[in-house]
Amino acid sequence: MRGRPHPLAYLLALLASLIFAAHPAAAQSILRDAETEQLLKDMLAPLVEASELEPGNVEVVLINDGSINAFVAGGQAIYVHSGLIGAADTANEVQGVLAHELGHITAGHAVRFEERTKAANGISILSLLLGVGAVLAGAGDAGLGILAAGQQAAIGSFLSFNRDQEAATDLAGYRYLSGAGISGKGMITFFEKLRGNEIRAGYSQADEAAYSRTHPLTGDRIQVLRGLLESDPAWDTPPDPELQQRFVRAKAKLYGFLAEPPRTLAAYPPSDTSAAARYARAYAYHKDARIDMAIAETDALLAAEPDNPWFLELKGQVLLESGRPREALAPLRRATELTLSHPLIAGLLGHALIATEDPANFAEAEGVLRASVQKDRYNPFAWYQLGVVYEARGDIPRARLASAEVQVMNRQYPQALANAQAAEAYLPYGSPDWIRAQDVALEARAELERVKNRR
Structure with a gap:
């Protein structure tokens, strides 16, 4: 028969758990794609202008994570999960999320989050010390009571602070959408999706459950925002058709890249001859080593839009990764030219030039790779390829x-x-x-x- 654990042992174990909880979560993988990054940048630009931040100083980073989420973690960067792109139906919905996250940046919430975390930890540690003191004095139950009360105060303080931040940021997002002349319909429809997901997952929407949440009740957020957004002059502004087309293509491209080929082909069957479907299938066929079929899809895309740099990049990528680097040079050179040496595309061209194993191509490879890292220093792939060129030259x-x-x-x-x-x-x-x-x-x-x- 086991005896009841000593209260001091319980307190010390909890202290250890608090220490471990302070360690940062493991870094998530970042997805780099020139087309998608440009799309997110263009989505964000009018919102940044409306927020009065410096244009070009806020970046959007795509994270390989299937959950529906976006966050700000310090600095002026918005991190968007791939799952959010997959869940959104329109570019306008993503812009609603970006407007909300931009509000976190302008309010300095990442810094204040750290401050509030320290404050909550202070309450926890104080209650822990008081609880240990009570236990050492012989009042074990009193010590546990102090600890429980302190933990509840810390958690309640932190969650209340976070809910207040989210509510304020919703309003900031509304202001930025309004200032940019962008309809808030996407913000509302995306919140409705989140609410539907919460209900299906069994999360209570009742008011009495609000105190234990990190965010305000989604239904309440929708009600407040709808009242503001529906009265905004931009509410009935039609969506940008070009932006929506780009979003649909980028979403399909991301799906084809991340999903298993059978799932992609089920979602985008050959009967669908839209550009988005061809995009997705090209990745599926490429991943499934059906190279001729992947090339056929890219050729169909280029037949319709011969100077689309993203289609040219895709064809070059498929050829290069299929062991045909010489054939990849022409589309990659053209894509690099059309995008004014976009660092990711220039890096891919440099890789193709090296992969030909022709020393005559190494001078060109060095030039495009140096241009790539000058524009984007945080590109380990391009740096690695540049190192290969330098080593080959001695x-x-x-x-x-x-x-x-x-x-x-x-x-x-x-x-x-x-x-x-x-x-x-x-x-x-x-x-x-x-x-x-x-x-x-x-x-x-x-x-x-x-x-x-x-x-």
Whole structure:
């Protein structure tokens, strides 16, 4: 027969759980796609202008996560889950979500979230210390009571703060949609979808359940926002047909990339000859190693829109990844030209040039890859390919600098520091690459010190 656990043991175990809970969640994988990133950027631009933030300073990052979510985690970046794109039916719905998340940025909620978390932890730790004191004094039940009351106060304080933030951000989202002249219908329909999902999942919509939620009751949010948005002059503004077409294509593309081929072909059967369906099927066939069928879909897309850079990129990608890099060069060169050397497409062209294994192509590869990383330094794939070119040419210092760039992004700080220092030692003194090697070494060293201090 087991005896009742000692109250002090319970308190110490809970303290350990609080400490572990403070550790950040594991990083989620980021999806990079030139077309989708440009679409999200264009969706966001009028909202940023209405918010009076600096244009171009807010970015949208696509996360590979099937749940319906978007969030802000510090800085001026909005993280959108792939599941949200899949759940939305219109570009206007996504814009409603972006407007809401933009409100979190303008209000500085990420910073205030950390402050409020510390405040809630302060209540928890204080109650824990008082509870331990009561237990040591011999009043075990009183100690547990103090602990329970403190935890309830901490949780209640935190959740109330979060609900207030969400309600305020809903209103900010309304203002930005209105200021941009964008209808709020999408915001309402997306909230209705969320409410339907909550009901199907068994989450109570009753008022008495509101105190235990991180967000206000969805029904209440809809009621408040509907009253504001329906009276807004932009309510009956028709959606942008071009933006909607781009959204439907990007959504299909994402589905084809992430879903298993049979699911994609069931959702987008061959009888559907729309551009979106062909897009999805091209990815499905490519993943299923049916290369001729994938190329047939891309050729059909290009027959209708021969200068569509995203279709050209897709054809080049399919050819390259199917072991036909020479054939991939023409569509990728054209896509790079049409997008003014978009860093992701230029990086893919550089990879194709290297994959030909023809040294005559390496000078062009170096040029497009350098252009890629100058526009988007946080592109480990392009840095890796650039390192391959440098090594093939015998330029070991720059090859080691490219390796350091990749390693610091992958949080391999000891290796990044070693390669950056080796590159700095042999690069021309004062050159841009020499200065960059110093910067990477400083970044890696600072991260190593931070890890050391945490220990």
